[in-house]
Amino acid sequence: xxxxxxxxxxxxxxxxxxxxxxxxxxxxxxxxxxxxxxxxxxxxxxxxxxxxxxxxxxxxxxxxxxxxxxxxxxxxxxxxxxxxxxxxxxxxxxxxxxxxxxxxxxxxxxxxxxxxxxxxxxxxxxxxxxxxxxxxxxxxxxxxxxxxxxxxxxxxxxxxxxxxxxxxxxxxxxxxxxxxxxxxxxxxxxxxxxxxxxxxxxxxxxxxxxxxxxxxxxxxxxxxxxxxxxxxxxxxxxxxxxxxxxxxxxxxxxxxxxxxxxxxxxxxxxxxxxxxxxxxxxxxxxxxxxxxxxxxxxxxxxxxxxxxxxxxxxxxxxxxxxxxxxxxxxxxxxxxxxxxxxxxxxxxxxxxxxxxxxxxxxxxxxxxxxxxxxxxxxxxxxxxxxxxxxxxxxxxxxxxxxxxxxxxxxxxxxxxxxxxxxxxxxxxxxxxxxxxxxxxxxxxxxxxxxxxxxxxxxxxxxxxxxxxxxxxxxxxxxxxxxxxxxxxxxxxxxxxxxxxxxxxxxxxxxxx
Numbered sequence: 001x002x003x004x005x006x007x008x009x010x011x012x013x014x015x016x017x018x019x020x021x022x023x024x025x026x027x028x029x030x031x032x033x034x035x036x037x038x039x040x041x042x043x044x045x046x047x048x049x050x051x052x053x054x055x056x057x058x059x060x061x062x063x064x065x066x067x068x069x070x071x072x073x074x075x076x077x078x079x080x081x082x083x084x085x086x087x088x089x090x091x092x093x094x095x096x097x098x099x100x101x102x103x104x105x106x107x108x109x110x111x112x113x114x115x116x117x118x119x120x121x122x123x124x125x126x127x128x129x130x131x132x133x134x135x136x137x138x139x140x141x142x143x144x145x146x147x148x149x150x151x152x153x154x155x156x157x158x159x160x161x162x163x164x165x166x167x168x169x170x171x172x173x174x175x176x177x178x179x180x181x182x183x184x185x186x187x188x189x190x191x192x193x194x195x196x197x198x199x200x201x202x203x204x205x206x207x208x209x210x211x212x213x214x215x216x217x218x219x220x221x222x223x224x225x226x227x228x229x230x231x232x233x234x235x236x237x238x239x240x241x242x243x244x245x246x247x248x249x250x251x252x253x254x255x256x257x258x259x260x261x262x263x264x265x266x267x268x269x270x271x272x273x274x275x276x277x278x279x280x281x282x283x284x285x286x287x288x289x290x291x292x293x294x295x296x297x298x299x300x301x302x303x304x305x306x307x308x309x310x311x312x313x314x315x316x317x318x319x320x321x322x323x324x325x326x327x328x329x330x331x332x333x334x335x336x337x338x339x340x341x342x343x344x345x346x347x348x349x350x351x352x353x354x355x356x357x358x359x360x361x362x363x364x365x366x367x368x369x370x371x372x373x374x375x376x377x378x379x380x381x382x383x384x385x386x387x388x389x390x391x392x393x394x395x396x397x398x399x400x401x402x403x404x405x406x407x408x409x410x411x412x413x414x415x416x417x418x419x420x421x422x423x424x425x426x427x428x429x430x431x432x433x434x435x436x437x438x439x440x441x442x443x444x445x446x447x448x449x450x451x452x453x454x455x456x457x458x459x460x461x462x463x464x465x466x467x468x469x470x471x472x473x474x475x476x477x478x479x480x481x482x483x484x485x486x487x488x489x490x491x492x493x494x495x496x497x498x499x500x501x502x503x504x505x506x507x508x509x510x511x512x
Contacts, residue, residue, distance in 0.1 A: 003161040010092040011165065012053045017045045020087035024080070024185075037080040048085045055167060057085060059175035065183075070328070076181030086186040089168060093160070097189050100159055102199045104262035108188035114314045115363060117264045121318050124260050124271060125306065129320045132260055132271035135311055136282045136303045140289065141296040143266035144187065145179035147194055148294045152180070155194055195263065198288065202261050202270075205254045206284050215254070218280055222250040225276045253277050267313055271306075278303045315360065322365045330369060333357045337373050351375060391425050391444035392470060401469045406447075406497050407509065414496045414512075418450040420464050422492045424482050432474060442474045443482055462494060473497075475509040485511075 010016065021041065028034050037044055051057035063077040098109055106117040125132050140146070152173055160166060172186060180187035201207065208214050223246045230236055239246075253274065258281065260271035268285065272278045282303060289295045310317040310324065317324040325333075336357060340350045351358065358375055390396055408417035423446040428439040448464040455461035478497070486493070498512045 003159060004096050005161040007092055007096075007160065007162040008052075008164040011088055012049055014045065014049065016091055017049050017084065017088050020091055021045060021084050023091070024083045024087045033080050037084075044081065045084070048081060048088070052085060052088065052164075052168065055164060057168065057171070059172055062176070062181060073182060075183040076176070077183060083185070086172065086184065089165065090186055090189060093165065094189055096159065097156075097193045100193060100196045102196070102203065102263075105192065105196065105199055106263070107265035108192045114264075117262070117314055118316060118318075118323070118363065120262055121269065121311065121313070122323060124262070125318060125320045128260070131273045132306065132320070133273050134275045134278050134303055134305050135269060135271045136278050136301060137311065137313065138268040138270075138282065138285055138289075138301050139298045140266035141298045142179075143295070144182050144191055146295055147179045147191060149173050149179075151293065152190060152194055155197075156190065159193075192265070195266070195293070198285075198293065199261070199263060201288070202268075202281075202285060203257050205257045205281070206288065208284075209251075209254055218284070219247055219250045222276060222280055223247065225279065229276060249274075250277065264314060269311060269313060275303055275305075316364055323363075325361050325364045325366050325369070329357070329360065330366075333361060333369075334373065337375075347374065390470060391427065391472075392423060392446045395446070395468065395470060399467070399469050401471050403471045403473045403497070403509075406471060408496050408498050410499065410501075414498075415453055416450070417496050418453070418462070418494055419445075419447040419496070420450075420462070420492050421495050422446045422448065422468065423488070424491075426479055426482060429472075429474060440474055441476075441479055442472050443479050444470055444472050446470045473509065477508055477510050481511050 021037075025034050025038070029038070048057075060079050060082050065075045065077060067073045067075055094110075101109070104120055106112040106120070107114075153170060156169055157166060160169075169186075169190070172184075173180070173190070176187075180191055208218055223243055226235075226239060226246055230239055253272075258270055258272070262269050270278065270281060270285075272281070282301060286297050286301075289297060306318070306320060310319045312326060315326050315329050317326055333354065336354050337350060340353055345353070354375075358370065361369065390399065406417065406419060408414050425444045426441060427444065429442040430439070432440040432442075434440055446468060447470070448466075448468055451463045451465050453460050453462055495511050497509050500508055500510060502508060
């Protein structure tokens with residue numbers, strides 16, 4: 001394995017530490033400790049940069065938070081400065097660490113979260129159902145807390161030879177009394193790296209063919225286990241072909257390797273057509289994890305067919321032809337919806353309160369469940385809309401309307417289409433692009449609609465609805481009018497968006 005050096009020269013730059021702060025503080029600027037750090041951002045970043053450069057940095061004392069749902073965990077908390085300096089180290093080493101991992105190793109990797117793992121597992125099951133009849137799921141007990149410090153140090157020394165960075169990583173690892181802390185970015189990266197050699201070894205079926213003595217032992221075990229576990233007529237028919245056939249089959253399985261191996265953090269899932277071979281693979285896996293990695297394994301592992309209860313992992317239960325929501329997640333959603341209905345909340349309010357749970361459920365085959373809860377509409381769209389930002393301060397996505405609602409078509413009464421234009425903004429479109437790939441321009445309008453008109457024709461008195469709305473339009477003429485014909489000094493102003501047809505029979509819109 002090629003070792004990488006000269007990483008500290010990339011880490012100890014002002015730009016890298018600035019990127020580290022903005023990366024860590026994303027969505028956290030309301031926190032008091034982040035605001036306090038940001039008050040003297042330049043000075044704080046320079047102090048961290050100096051501490052890393054001269055090797056004087058020491059990890060602060062941990063604060064601990066107990067989490068009981070969905071299961072008992074102890075989460076470690078550090079001050080902002082510790083997170084920033086660790087992010088600075090991660091920015092330049094994360095891609096190198098991730099390069100040591102297999103493609104089916106998920107969790108704690110950017111772009112490879114829960115739903116990425118879900119797609120991988122579904123693809124494995126549905127693309128080759130004959131080869132994925134059986135599965136074994138191996139779970140490491142309290143993985144982060146049971147990572148051995150000395151073994152962890154050996155892991156990153158095999159890939160990194162920059163001594164300043166190694167001393168920095170050593171200090172972080174040794175700062176925690178046992179294993180690696182939960183809740184720290186750099187510990188997530190290192191924890192995923194810790195099992196990377198095991199992943200490669202497993203895919204190659206633990207290289208047992210390289211050792212003839214070892215190979216013949218497991219081959220004989222496979223044959224004897226086949227004989228002992230013969231229970232059905234199909235098993236007897238399989239054994240009727242003789243021991244030679246079983247020996248050849250085992251050799252074929254080993255030479256193929258584990259094609260359907262994947263890992264989500266400490267949760268290992270292996271699929272195979274042969275249940276007996278899968279038992280042997282599970283036995284070897286557990287032996288290596290306990291002996292070479294000093295990791296305890298939960299005892300609830302078992303080899304069974306996928307159709308007998310499915311593969312319960314990452315909050316879903318996977319079958320060959322469908323994916324269900326885990327039972328406790330389904331119950332939690334139903335209870336939350338029922339509780340909110342008892343409080344008298346409306347459907348829209350319940351959707352917003354339960355958006356995360358319903359969005360998670362929407363990735364499984366839960367149409368009947370959402371229909372029963374009267375939430376059949378895909379909440380992914382609702383969540384996406386919540387994240388969208390309105391073009392004007394103080395407004396939200398629910399105030400958006402379609403430009404078609406405002407257009408005064410030929411023959412319509414203009415007085416019914418009057419709007420009070422309060423503000424406008426010309427900006428780049430996030431959807432439409434020009435032929436050269438640059439974004440097209442659009443105009444955003446903030447307005448109120450007409451409620452009634454009174455007074456005389458010369459001196460009309462308008463009554464406007466209290467609710468403000470906004471729309472987008474890509475009309476070039478309206479953009480030109482906003483930039484050339486009038487300005488914000490004219491606002492608020494009464495206007496109509498009229499539809500016209502040019503000599504080429506094409507429609508266009510214009511303020512009148």
